[in-house]
Amino acid sequence: MKTFWNRAVAAACLIAGATGASAQAAYPSKPMTWIVPFAAGGPTDALARDIAEKVQRQLGQTIVIENQGGAGGTIGASKAARAAPDGYTFLVGHMGYMAAAPSLYKKLTYDPVKDFDAVFRFPDTPMVLMVPKSSPHQTAADLLDFARNNPGKLNFSNAGVGSTSHLVAALFASRAGVEITSVAYKGAAPALNDLMAGVVDGMFDQTNTALPQLTPTGRLTAVGLTSAEPMPQFPGVPPLGAKVVPGFEAATWYGLYAPKNTPKQAVQKVHEAYVKALTDKAWTAKMTDQGIRLLPAAQQTPAALAQHTASEVDKWRRVAAEAKIQID
Numbered sequence: 263m264k265t266f267w268n269r270a271v272a273a274a275c276l277i278a279g280a281t282g283a284s285a286q287a288a289y290p291s292k293p294m295t296w297i298v299p300f301a302a303g304g305p306t307d308a309l310a311r312d313i314a315e316k317v318q319r320q321l322g323q324t325i326v327i328e329n330q331g332g333a334g335g336t337i338g339a340s341k342a343a344r345a346a347p348d349g350y351t352f353l354v355g356h357m358g359y360m361a362a363a364p365s366l367y368k369k370l371t372y373d374p375v376k377d378f379d380a381v382f383r384f385p386d387t388p389m390v391l392m393v394p395k396s397s398p399h400q401t402a403a404d405l406l407d408f409a410r411n412n413p414g415k416l417n418f419s420n421a422g423v424g425s426t427s428h429l430v431a432a433l434f435a436s437r438a439g440v441e442i443t444s445v446a447y448k449g450a451a452p453a454l455n456d457l458m459a460g461v462v463d464g465m466f467d468q469t470n471t472a473l474p475q476l477t478p479t480g481r482l483t484a485v486g487l488t489s490a491e492p493m494p495q496f497p498g499v500p501p502l503g504a505k506v507v508p509g510f511e512a513a514t515w516y517g518l519y520a521p522k523n524t525p526k527q528a529v530q531k532v533h534e535a536y537v538k539a540l541t542d543k544a545w546t547a548k549m550t551d552q553g554i555r556l557l558p559a560a561q562q563t564p565a566a567l568a569q570h571t572a573s574e575v576d577k578w579r580r581v582a583a584e585a586k587i588q589i590d
């Protein structure tokens with residue numbers, strides 16, 4: 263009798279194990295959502311859609327991009343933090359709302375470190391300072407001269423309070439010792455539209471969405487790069503840190519996050535899909551052509567992104583205080 267029960271229990275365990283294994287193997291069994299907390303058409307949206315398209319091919323499931331703009335990305339991030347941790351909702355995060363926000367927002371409703379599981383780090387994107395072609399200030403030095411002689415009169419558009427276009431402009435102004443008036447939008451796309459219309463004097467944007475605007479017939483001029491070195495994609499555009507504001511350097515970092523306690527297998531599977539997608543050399547070359555900087559594999563892992571996020575939250579506490587970046 264005992265033997266019969268032992269066998270029955272063993273068989274039941276096997277069946278349960280097999281069901282668990284096939285449930286795991288089946289993940290993802292339905293479309294997933296990636297929340298992009300900015301308006302469509304901006305650099306975060308463009309990069310996320312490009313990566314999602316490659317990752318979904320590897321996973322065999324659709325990835326739906328949900329644009330949830332506002333408050334520099336913190337509204338979408340807050341929604342993602344409260345989503346079910348079931349492996350079907352993710353947040354496309356960046357250094358604004360996943361690192362600087364805790365130092366900028368008094369009542370942030372999520373903790374970038376405690377409320378999320380890191381999945382993988384995207385490539386980084388340097389930024390470009392642009393002015394309308396019709397602007398009387400066609401170099402970064404001219405812009406700064408104007409700001410010095412006309413305090414508060416220089417307006418820069420940005421993607422929202424705490425967005426990278428806001429943070430990088432504030433850092434640049436602080437290091438240059440000038441005052442820049444910040445004009446916030448729900449994403450870089452509408453901010454860029456007003457720059458092109460000449461409503462504002464300047465804007466920092468990521469290379470991937472800046473580049474298409476910089477054609478000979480386009481309406482914008484690039485006056486400086488936030489990268490330490492010149493970039494072949496932007497011939498003749500100097501790094502701002504070379505002369506205008508010595509040592510100035512910045513780049514936006516991004517990563518994919520899941521609500522805390524998402525099953526580890528889901529996190530692993532999505533990370534692996536990204537790693538496989540990166541073996542498509544034609545795709546990675548296309549990203550490089552857009553000025554996007556690919557990272558070594560060791561920096562893309564869930565553990566590396568988690569560590570990076572925590573250290574960036576600490577870093578931004580110091581930087582936000584030094585640059586006196588505040589919610590205005």
Ligand code: MLT
Nearest residue numbers: 304306421425426427450
């Ligand atoms: C930013 O400036 O933080 C983002 O690039 C905004 C966006 O992607 O629209």
